[in-house]
Amino acid sequence: MRLPRCHESLPSQRSQPPRKPGRSKGPVCDTCYTAALRRRGTCGGCGQQRRLVSPPGPGAGICADCAGLVITHACALCGIEDKLFEKGRCARCSLRQRTAALIRDPAGTGTPGQAITLDRVAGAITAARTPYSALNWLRTGAAAAILADVAAGRTALTHKALDDHPHQRAADYLRHMLVAAGVLPARDEALARMERWSRNILSGIEHPADRHVLQAYLTWQVLRRLRRRSGISPGQRTPTGQARHQIRAVTAFLAWLRQHDLTLASCRQGDAETWLATSPAAYDVRDFLAWTAGRNHSRKLDIPGPQRRTGAATSPGQRWELISRLLHDDTLDLTDRAAGCLLLLFGQHLSRTAVMTTSQIITRHDGVHVRFGKHEVPVPGSLGRILTELTRTGRTHTGIGSPPASPWLFPGGMPGQPITPSQLGERLRAIGIRALPGRRAAMTDLAAQLPAAVLADLLNITPGTAVRWMHQAGGDWNRYAAQIARTSNHQP
Numbered sequence: 001m002r003l004p005r006c007h008e009s010l011p012s013q014r015s016q017p018p019r020k021p022g023r024s025k026g027p028v029c030d031t032c033y034t035a036a037l038r039r040r041g042t043c044g045g046c047g048q049q050r051r052l053v054s055p056p057g058p059g060a061g062i063c064a065d066c067a068g069l070v071i072t073h074a075c076a077l078c079g080i081e082d083k084l085f086e087k088g089r090c091a092r093c094s095l096r097q098r099t100a101a102l103i104r105d106p107a108g109t110g111t112p113g114q115a116i117t118l119d120r121v122a123g124a125i126t127a128a129r130t131p132y133s134a135l136n137w138l139r140t141g142a143a144a145a146i147l148a149d150v151a152a153g154r155t156a157l158t159h160k161a162l163d164d165h166p167h168q169r170a171a172d173y174l175r176h177m178l179v180a181a182g183v184l185p186a187r188d189e190a191l192a193r194m195e196r197w198s199r200n201i202l203s204g205i206e207h208p209a210d211r212h213v214l215q216a217y218l219t220w221q222v223l224r225r226l227r228r229r230s231g232i233s234p235g236q237r238t239p240t241g242q243a244r245h246q247i248r249a250v251t252a253f254l255a256w257l258r259q260h261d262l263t264l265a266s267c268r269q270g271d272a273e274t275w276l277a278t279s280p281a282a283y284d285v286r287d288f289l290a291w292t293a294g295r296n297h298s299r300k301l302d303i304p305g306p307q308r309r310t311g312a313a314t315s316p317g318q319r320w321e322l323i324s325r326l327l328h329d330d331t332l333d334l335t336d337r338a339a340g341c342l343l344l345l346f347g348q349h350l351s352r353t354a355v356m357t358t359s360q361i362i363t364r365h366d367g368v369h370v371r372f373g374k375h376e377v378p379v380p381g382s383l384g385r386i387l388t389e390l391t392r393t394g395r396t397h398t399g400i401g402s403p404p405a406s407p408w409l410f411p412g413g414m415p416g417q418p419i420t421p422s423q424l425g426e427r428l429r430a431i432g433i434r435a436l437p438g439r440r441a442a443m444t445d446l447a448a449q450l451p452a453a454v455l456a457d458l459l460n461i462t463p464g465t466a467v468r469w470m471h472q473a474g475g476d477w478n479r480y481a482a483q484i485a486r487t488s489n490h491q492p
Contacts, residue, residue: 103151104151118147118150124402157183162174180402198223239351264297313437319441346370354418363384455470
């Protein structure tokens with residue numbers, strides 16, 4: 001049997017024909033049935049935003065009242081004409097009632113004050129863009145079950161209680177919801193995870209002397225440095241990847257010394273060079289050995305720094321082809337278009353792009369500007385429209401419990417958090433953009449046209465980094481000065 005509206009074939013194993021929405025001609029599939037129930041627009045009779053039902057079919061332009069028809073499928077609570085979810089209620093009203101039931105704790109074991117506090121979380125859940133996704137999260141989400149325990153008083157409303165929860169991923173998700181709603185105080189989650197990871201590493205070291213020296217190095221060097229950085233840049237992600245590499249290398253180095261009947265005090269330059277030959281990651285003990293030498297735990301050993309790898313760069317032709325596609329292909333997601341342009345035009349690290357805020361996009365009479373550091377950089381008109389639209393609409397897919405308004409230019413899946421650099425990289429790879437080669441191509445192009453001091457100020461990079469890019473590109477101040485001299489409208 002072929003359906004008259006969408007011309008899809010009815011599965012042969014289905015014994016009954018699909019439902020008919022009102023006076024539609026012939027049976028329809030569930031997709032067409034739902035679309036008919038949600039066809040809203042300006043009524044040609046009364047001018048109000050209503051469900052359009054007459055004439056039957058996709059060309060409907062009149063509401064039920066104006067057509068003299070009985071109103072069907074109207075929510076018993078809010079009155080909206082929509083597909084009903086349960087007990088005569090629409091999905092949005094059902095979501096409000098189910099969330100209220102969870103937060104209010106029908107068993108009455110929680111405290112009234114705690115229920116009032118969690119009302120802000122309930123507001124974020126019920127504001128979800130897709131109520132069906134939120135309803136499914138309430139029904140099956142592990143974080144929703146923990147939220148019910150918090151509301152009932154079975155789990156304390158503290159960071160420590162969530163840190164100790166056996167379902168860590170779900171507890172972390174709920175933590176982000178609570179912090180975004182202002183129920184829990186914000187903290188540096190990357191630093192907190194690093195501290196927990198460090199305790200696990202220490203618990204796996206058998207020899208007491210090795211565990212003692214590594215604990216001292218972690219406490220007074222690695223974690224102290226990370227806490228200082230977190231205090232200088234609150235609200236930003238504290239990068240902990242390199243610190244983890246260093247701790248893993250130190251742990252392996254201490255075990256290697258034991259295997260070769262050596263200690264930190266007896267380790268000589270030749271022994272260190274033998275260790276360095278074991279793998280490229282062995283060089284990550286450099287900071288540790290400098291720290292131990294400064295405290296007379298070991299000799300002063302010469303450990304070279306890591307080699308800088310230039311790597312391949314996207315070709316100029318391919319780079320401009322990708323930029324053109326990002327600027328003009330409306331089928332691409334706004335997130336991918338904006339992030340890709342910031343990478344290929346301005347050489348921005350994905351780690352910096354991911355934490356950009358909407359306040360860094362400035363619209364003035366002369367166009368749209370982006371602020372990477374202290375200075376505002378004008379962007380092409382096409383990119384300006386993309387950034388303005390992204391700032392206005394935000395991402396279409398955010399986590400359940402995310403605040404309705406987000407300060408992040410690229411909101412992530414965790415409530416109140418920006419997208420992660422790895423997720424951003426995966427999105428760009430899916431449309432043919434590789435981050436490292438693309439950034440090298442952009443930075444090489446910019447460094448060939450601008451002096452290091454200007455490049456550093458505009459892109460908020462260190463002068464040393466700007467100088468290295470300039471040398472790789474073969475640019476210098478003389479080329480820039482000559483270009484400025486040839487420009488008729490330059491400022492003195």
